[in-house]
Amino acid sequence: MTERLWNILTDSFLKILVPGLQMTIPLTIISFAIGMVIALVVAMIQVAEIPGLKQLCRFYVWIIRGTPLLVQLYVVFYGLPRLGVLIDPFPAAVIVFSISVGAYDSETMRAAIQSVSKGQIEAGYCVGMSYPQIMRRIVLPQAFRTAFPPLSNSLIGLVKDTSLAANITVLEMFMATQRIVARTYEPFALYLEVALIYLIFCTVLTKVQSVCEKRLGKYGKR
Amino acid sequence: MIDYENISKVYNDNRVLKDVSLHINKGDVVAVLGPSGSGKTTMLRCMNFLEKADVGTMTFDGKKYDLHGISKKNMAAIRKKTGFVFQRYNLFLNKTALQNVTEGLVIARKMPKEQAVEKGKVALDKVGLSDRYDFYPSQLSGGQQQRVGIARALVTDPEIIYFDEPTSALDPELIGEVLLVMRRLAKEGITMVVVTHEMSFARDVSNRVVFMEDGEILKDVPSKEFFENPGDDRIRNFLRTLTS
């Protein structure tokens, strides 16, 4: 490796990592947190079969899962201003990613909630508990345990999807890399470098996931 | 004490319960017998609103309720005074034995935790599980799980406990321990309605036998009379197939 290339890579490492810590990670965490709240509400509405709202939720999931994330970003950031709705890049990205996470993970949560046996719900009623109490104390804890691996998957997927926000001028890791490439003309090495940083982020998350899963146990089962 | 009148239930054209009435006195141990598909489970589930009867009334604590139109509030109030034991235990899988038993006290009845734990331990001791408080259902045998189920129904001092074939999901060698517990409850004077295929329980423990067939109560007599003088041919046949 030439010395010039080596210098470019070491110089750029922090210039890529810092937007990663300041943008990519907050964008991921905030979007995922909001997305989980949406997912939970949407899943519960469907499980509780609330008429009207249930159809609305199905419609939402259908639209979001059936259209590309990139297109959704363009619609919100470049399209909505035509209707007089101007949103800054970062909040626009948060909105789109949250809505996307909400749609996908509502399906995960719905399946996990429905995997809790009906008999336990009946038993809850028989000891005098109300539906919300049964949900909170019996069903959701088990559903979260079941959904934990697929939800972790979705979080890891989101880390990488945030690179799409470069398209709506969010200065996250990928956009930072693009700028350095434009100055230095070293696309191969620099794109590999940013890929490596994404890989490190995701590896850390995978480790955290497996530690958590061990901690959570399986109610006595191993 | 608890009177059910004229319960009817139809599942898409299939009349599963046809105008069933049952009067339960305090301290009664009622064994509900009958061939498979005769409507025993459905009757029990209608009695505790797990299934909505199409028609029928219930008189409980001197008040009369319509089984079809009963409000959620009244349902919850009555359920707090009754217990239910399931064929497949239906323990809360994310709770230990003790938590399974205290959940209804702490959450549904807002009992202080220490008091609930105290009561919960007494209930588990009573079913012979004093060494299993902190075990999860997955760590218990079928017989132990069912005894937790009984403790969970028992702990709230209910006026009546309904059992739906409490031993029929169990391996033969585990049936005895559960029946023993139920025998003890009967002796204590707890009112019970027990759907069962255990003739020994019906004969020796229950004081009344209700025989169902095809959605109707064919017979409702003292158990001694039922076994000594079955009368009806259908009952004779039923008893013969069981003992053969």
Ligand SMILES: Nc1ncnc2c1ncn2[C@@H]1O[C@H](COP(=O)(O)OP(=O)(O)OP(=O)(O)O)[C@@H](O)[C@H]1O
């Ligand atoms: N959810 C349901 N939907 C439709 N039919 C049902 C349903 N539950 C029960 N049935 C029907 O109602 C009838 C009575 O069923 P039930 O389970 O009450 O019988 P059972 O006397 O408890 O039988 P077993 O001894 O086999 O448990 C059966 O013909 C059954 O097929």
Ligand SMILES: [Mg+2]
């Ligand atoms: Mg049955």
